[in-house]
Amino acid sequence: xxxxxxxxxxxxxxxxxxxxxxxxxxxxxxxxxxxxxxxxxxxxxxxxxxxxxxxxxxxxxxxxxxxxxxxxxxxxxxxxxxxxxxxxxxxxxxxxxxxxxxxxxxx
Numbered sequence: 001x002x003x004x005x006x007x008x009x010x011x012x013x014x015x016x017x018x019x020x021x022x023x024x025x026x027x028x029x030x031x032x033x034x035x036x037x038x039x040x041x042x043x044x045x046x047x048x049x050x051x052x053x054x055x056x057x058x059x060x061x062x063x064x065x066x067x068x069x070x071x072x073x074x075x076x077x078x079x080x081x082x083x084x085x086x087x088x089x090x091x092x093x094x095x096x097x098x099x100x101x102x103x104x105x106x107x
Contacts, residue, residue, distance in 0.1 A: 004019075004098075005019065010038065027088065040052065050072050050073065054086050055080055055103060057100060058097065058100075060095055060097070063090075065084070068088075069084070077105075
């Protein structure tokens with residue numbers, strides 16, 4: 001069973017070290033929700049709402065953003081160069097040690 005460690009920094013700046021399974025086809029949005037971190041995932045992981053917006057804080061290599069992810073980030077608040085949608089980050093063994101920060105919530 002593949003388990004990696006990822007750190008999620010919440011909106012108050014508190015880090016949470018999470019055990020993340022890599023053999024369940026889970027993404028970062030689902031992982032955060034399973035640990036009851038404040039990630040909504042309103043669209044259910046379809047890259048249609050940006051309520052799982054986060055920043056990649058580590059130098060972890062991630063797959064390129066899809067067109068759908070790019071389009072949604074174009075409409076999101078507080079977008080930075082390291083912005084990603086948590087629903088589009090599918091957990092993999094190569095992400096061990098990854099650090100992400102939850103993005104501020106826009107209005």
